[in-house]
Amino acid sequence: MDIRKVAVIGAGVMGAGIAAHIANAGVPVVLLDIVPQGASNRNIVAETAVEKLLKSDPAAFMHKRNARLVTTGNIEDHMNLLADCDWIIEAIIERLDLKQNLYKKIDAVRRADAVVSSNTSTIPLQDLVAGMPASFAEHFMITHFFNPPRYMRLLEVASGVQTQPEVVQAVSQFCDVKLGKGVVGCKDSPGFIANRIGIYWIQTAILAAMELGLTVEEADAVVGKPMGIPKTGVFGLSDLVGIDLMPHLMDSMKRTLPAEDAFHAKAIIPAVVSQMIQEGYTGRKGKGGFYRLNRLGAEKIKESINLQTGEYSKSQAGRLDSVANTRKLADLVNYPDKGGQYAWQVLSQVLSYAASLVPAIAEDIHSVDTAMRLGYNWKYGPFELIDQLGAKAVAERLTAEGLSVPPLLKLAAEVGSFYRVQAGKLQYLTTAGEYQTIERPAGVLLLEDIKRTSKPVAKNASASLWDLGDGVLCLEFTSKMNAMDPQILGMIQQAISLVSKSYKALVIYNEASNFSVGANLGLLLFAANIASWDQIESMVKGGQETYKAMKYAPFPIVGAPAGMALGGGCEVLLHCSAVQAHAETYMGLVEVGVGVIPGWGGCKEMLQRWVTNKRRSGGLLPPVIKCFEMISTATVSKSAQEAQDYLFLRPSDAITMNRDRLLADAKTRALAMVEGYQAPEPIEINLPGPTARVAMEMAVRDFQSMGKATPHDGVVSNQLAYVLSGGDTDMLDKVSEEQLLQLERTAFMNLLRTKNTLARMETMLETGKPLRN
Known part of the structure; x- marks a missing residue:
């Protein structure tokens, strides 16, 4: 089946984001939500969601025009809009009764072959379809997106015993090709793959840091780059996600996981974290979190919390010998300082937990590794990390410390590793003890x-x-x-x-x-x-x-x-x-950010594209001004x-x-x-010459007088104006590529000889930030 139109019910942050990304793919989407009590505008929830999407940063829409593909409405007046939808996504709050009531309404209007899916990650699929007709269950699945849907590549897909395989295939193919998702099939288990391991990892890392007396900076320095984890580490990630979400996620996991699961031992909210949530320190969306910015006048000072006392002080780089003196992960976990001890304590527990979950959460280790890379931006999945440490070394150390070794890890220790390359093909170890070649889908070349x-x-x-x-x-x-x-x-x-x-x-x-x-x-x-x-x-x-x-x-x-x-x-x-x-x-x-202009034909190519653009009108000046605006503001x-x-x-x-x-x-x-x-044939273009240059220089002076441009911005922009106007050419004369390249070179060299340009370059290299001089 082809998916040409989609509906999303639930215009919260997640549902609205899913709708926006479907629109990014050029596919029409219907977005519905409830009618608030007493609302004069019955579509207010969905309409407000789209307005927020258009203002969001980072942007939910890849282009603002994509919003035109979203049709808003409500579930009381507009369920008929679902009749011609190929895929209907439910993304409402996590209450089984509300979901099942909605499914009955959907089933009454949906086309017989339309797919219905839920974005849930906490309610079992079999509970969702309980009491629903077989025709509904056959077309029902779980599609778990990660937030924000545009940027997070992971999509976890779970199907039920009644779900038709062609339904799963159609949705998976659409999400892969049209939405750009890394589709990972998983078992219908609590938290699926990424959150099951990811939440356990976050909790393990936070509790171990407190136990060992590390600062948040030290912990993030260890559980960060050395492990192939984004530089936010674990505390920075918690701030980004929202500290107040963790208790809800843990409560959900505790309710649904068996009593013997190792997760229960980590489902603890430390007193300092509870206090942070109560006082509004919920992360970046609140007053701050484990890190915060304290404004003293015009100055912004980055501070971090003391995990023992709950007090904030100026953030200090996490300097640990173990991080500074090791290059390999195997050396880090054996280093004799608290950083090495922390690295082992976190990895030994998280990697063992991951190994104990296959095949309960997924059929194979490759799916688990893929989910963690795409869902949590890890560079390496847990089984790839075990291979870096050495499966045998990990198993032996766990045994020596009196800790259990999962059967899958024992198996890898016996055969050598979880992954191997055979005849140029990457293979992974199956639960049966055999190696399986990783087959790329058609249309994938890496x-x-x-x-x-x-x-x-x-x-x-x-x-x-x-x-x-x-x-x-x-x-x-x-x-x-x-x-x-x-x-x-x-x-x-x-x-x-x-x-x-x-x-x-x-x-x-x-x-x-x-x-x-x-x-x-x-x-x-x-x-x-x-x-x-x-x-x-x-x-x-x-x-x-x-x-x-x-x-x-x-x-x-x-x-x-x-x-x-x-x-x-x-x-x-x-x-x-x-x-x-x-x-x-x-x-x-x-280039203006470092005090120069594009010198390798960038000015030339942009001028040629804009001057010869068939959609332009108004003579020679508008395209030149457009190029000037884009390049001078580093768009x-x-x-x-x-x-x-x-x-x-x-x-x-x-x-x-x-x-x-x-x-x-x-x-x-x-x-x-x-x-x-x-x-292509070389082309020559007409440029307006001094007339345009004067206009651009006047605009720069206006910006400087308003404080929007610095003195050196003016110097750089004036050189750029000279190039883009064609130098001293007459607007009736043709300007060749060679002439434009010569203008670029001259302006580039002129600027490079100024002390302010050199200062900009030095600052960019030292700090990674532009100097406003």
């Missing part, structure tokens, strides 16, 4: 799999080339933060040469968090500090020539970004034949959809919702362009 079966075609310290098969080469950036540097530029040139001789097309892609954050500032600053101006100008020109060679290559080059594509990373994409972008791609030319798109508004992406560029499908989509796009491919 570079990590390519790397297991092949060696790079070419490689240097900052980039690699990989053969994707079918005549397509893949260029992967591997520098720190994928920052552009001379070695990447060299690899681009090498790729162009190789493809021209032996391949059909090139894809530029990587599986890091961000496509590229821009040029290597450290290298640039070093050269500037030793006044190596000729070398810098040569590097700028080299970048321009390399990107130009990409643009005019005799074969298609497809950029496939995800995450941030900023500065020089954005400029790479501007010179590709086509872009297949992940939906969560954030593009922008942000960054908040999605790939929004990037098309700015023309960072062209209307012909495509968007992939699921990150795991991005490489396959880009390869397919590249191959589809091969036959009859012709490189």
Whole structure:
């Protein structure tokens, strides 16, 4: 079955977020909620929810226009709107009686083949469908989204004994391809996978930190980067999620878990946490949490709570020898200080608990690891962590400490590990003691799999080339933060040469968090500090020539970004034949933040796109002003959809919702362009010259007088205005690409010689934040 229209009932934070993300996929969605008593506007709940979504930060909608796909209403007047929906999602409060009453109303109006699902994670599926007709139960399942639905990739799917397999398949495929979800099948057990382990982990980490006398900073330093967990750690995560939610989650788990489950021993709310909740310290949504910002006049001071006394003091970095002196997780858990002791205490309990739950919560360990990576942003799942520590070493230490060893962990200790690579294929250990190869779904191609079966075609310290098969080469950036540097530029040139001789097309892609954050500032600053101006100008020109060679290559080059594509990373994409972008791609030319302008053809490409844009009107000035506004304010798109508004992406560029499908989509796009491919012809454009430059300079002065622009902002913006206006050209004259590139280089070098630009670069490298000088 195809899913072309969806309904969500329940316009709370979760339900509304689900509706917004379905709209992001371009699918019409109906959003219904109750009629509040005495309300003059009977749709007020759903309508207010959409208004909040449009104002939310981070944004729930990938583009504000997506809100037009949401039809609001209420469950008393508008149940008829469900009649043509293919999938109906219930996301109301966790009360069985209310859910079952709603299901009866839904069943009265739904199409016979329409799927109904609940977003619950606390009520068993068999209880939800109890008393409902078999025809309803056959089309019913649980689809557990994580909040916020747009950004959290995990979707846990649970089906009942009566649920038709084709129903599960249809919803899973839709959520995978259209919504970009990592769909994980799980058993109908309390908390499913991620929350069952995740809540146990949070509680274990908090209680162990208190027991061992660690500060919140020390605990987060251990239960953070060393374990492949986001830098928020466990206390920062609790603040983010909401400390007041933990008692409710634990109560739900306690009610539904068997008495012998190890979770019960962790279901404790310490006195200091109870006091925090009572006083409104519920996390970021409240007055603060384990961390808070204390405002003293204009100054903001980060403070943290003392877990023993409940008092706040200035936050201090969690400095522990165990964290500073170890690189491997196995060394951390054996380090003789409280950090090492804490690491082992948390991991030994959490990893043992996870091992004891398979197959009760999921059929296999791979599903568990995937759920924890996607639902809690862990870099490694619990079984991957055990392999890092060594399954045998973990089992032996647990035994030595008089702790139980789950049967699955004993099995792994005997055979060696939970995962292995066999003939280039990644395999996982089953509960039967055999290894099963991980099969990727159709349409999924991962570079990590390519790397297991092949060696790079070419490689240097900052980039690699990989053969994707079918005549397509893949260029992967591997520098720190994928920052552009001379070695990447060299690899681009090498790729162009190789493809021209032996391949059909090139894809530029990587599986890091961000496509590229821009040029290597450290290298640039070093050269500037030793006044190596000729070398810098040569590097700028080299970048321009390399990107130009990409643009005019005799074969298609497809950029496939995800995450941030900023500065020089954005400029790479501007010179590709086509872009297949992940939906969560954030593009922008942000060079003004470090006191320069785009110098590798970014100004040129944006001018050409806006001046030749068929939708524009009003002469030459408006497109130039638009480019000036975007570049001078370092505008960054908040999605790939929004990037098309700015023309960072062209209307012909495509968007992939699921990150795991991005490489396959880009390869397919590249191959589809091969036959009859012709490189674009160089174009010349008219630019308004001094008239536009004066207008832009006046606008900058106005911003400075209002205090919205600093003195150096004015210097940078005036140089940018000179480039974008075409320099001293007459508006009747054509301006070539070479002329625009020369203007870029000159302005870039002029700015790099100023002390304020160098100060901006130094500050960005030291703090990661822009200097407003």
